[in-house]
Amino acid sequence: MLSVEKLYYRYADGTDALSDINLDVKKGQFIGLLGANGSGKTTLLRTMDGLLKGFEGRVVLDGTDIRKLTPKQIYKKMGLVFQNPDDQLFAPTLFEDVAFGPLNMGFDDNEVKQRVAAALKEVELEGLEKKSVHNLSFGQRKRACIAGLLAMGHEMLLLDEPTAGLDPMGEYRMMKLLQRLNRENGVTIVMATHSVDLVPVFLDELYILSKGRITRGGTPEEVFNAPEDMANIKLRLPHIAELIYRLKHEDKIKFDRIPLTIGEARREILKTFENEKY
Numbered sequence: 001m002l003s004v005e006k007l008y009y010r011y012a013d014g015t016d017a018l019s020d021i022n023l024d025v026k027k028g029q030f031i032g033l034l035g036a037n038g039s040g041k042t043t044l045l046r047t048m049d050g051l052l053k054g055f056e057g058r059v060v061l062d063g064t065d066i067r068k069l070t071p072k073q074i075y076k077k078m079g080l081v082f083q084n085p086d087d088q089l090f091a092p093t094l095f096e097d098v099a100f101g102p103l104n105m106g107f108d109d110n111e112v113k114q115r116v117a118a119a120l121k122e123v124e125l126e127g128l129e130k131k132s133v134h135n136l137s138f139g140q141r142k143r144a145c146i147a148g149l150l151a152m153g154h155e156m157l158l159l160d161e162p163t164a165g166l167d168p169m170g171e172y173r174m175m176k177l178l179q180r181l182n183r184e185n186g187v188t189i190v191m192a193t194h195s196v197d198l199v200p201v202f203l204d205e206l207y208i209l210s211k212g213r214i215t216r217g218g219t220p221e222e223v224f225n226a227p228e229d230m231a232n233i234k235l236r237l238p239h240i241a242e243l244i245y246r247l248k249h250e251d252k253i254k255f256d257r258i259p260l261t262i263g264e265a266r267r268e269i270l271k272t273f274e275n276e277k278y
């Protein structure tokens with residue numbers, strides 16, 4: 001659906017933000033871009049959305065070079081949620097902000113109202129329609145941006161740290177919402193994040209970005225099997241994986257594999273106990 005081929009991007013001040021990026025997003029996937037601060041996640045999402053154009057290489061959306069598409073053609077298929085909600089929200093009230101996209105897409109007033117109501121319900125902001133976007137809390141503004149895109153009903157969403165700044169329950173609910181959009185509505189999702197603990201629970205595939213390069217890619221199991229590598233790129237393993245890794249290597253407790261989630265860890269621990277006849 002979207003492919004990135006040999007992409008290089010240099011900012012005007014000479015910063016090489018992306019080097020030799022190759023990435024394929026297939027329809028229906030839920031992909032993560034994981035990287036430390038400054039690794040190039042935002043830059044990559046902005047080139048994938050056609051906002052940054054002065055790159056070397058190619059970005060191809062459904063078979064067409066993204067530089068040949070008009071913003072309108074791009075936004076029909078794909079929406080980007082910015083990292084900072086204040087770069088995205090602009091209308092006086094929450095209702096007007098979320099309604100802007102569907103209004104521009106030409107839906108009638110009734111349809112717009114329905115879409116806004118459904119989107120606000122999804123992100124749990126119903127009842128705040130008349131509130132000024134400036135007076136929403138950070139986490140509410142973050143969710144308001146996502147509602148704005150949900151109301152448009154894109155086939156593909158690019159999300160720049162959708163859970164940053166949300167409280168733990170909000171973070172979990174946001175991931176559940178994205179998972180539901182992906183599984184039930186078939187929305188293809190690419191999200192940038194540095195939350196290693198969330199990734200294995202929700203994502204099919206992830207790419208690690210470090211200093212503008214993709215250093216690893218694959219399923220969470222494939223990517224998280226080398227803790228030293230993770231430390232080198234200023235990331236860590238998910239906490240649960242770190243615990244089992246240390247029990248295995250420092251305390252010599254036998255584990256066949258390094259689980260990444262609490263559910264998997266529980267099964268592995270019970271299996272070990274059974275084998276040891278505790």
Ligand SMILES: Nc1ncnc2c1ncn2[C@@H]1O[C@H](COP(=O)(O)OP(=O)(O)OP(=O)(O)O)[C@@H](O)[C@H]1O
Nearest residue numbers: 011013015017035036037038039040041042043044
């Ligand atoms: N407008 C700009 N002009 C010059 N350099 C920039 C610009 N925007 C970003 N950079 C540089 O490009 C590199 C990648 O930045 P980017 O914002 O893509 O990282 P990121 O992975 O999104 O980081 P974060 O986790 O902090 O959001 C950094 O070295 C940054 O300093």
Ligand SMILES: [Mg+2]
Nearest residue numbers: 041042043083
């Ligand atoms: Mg960023």
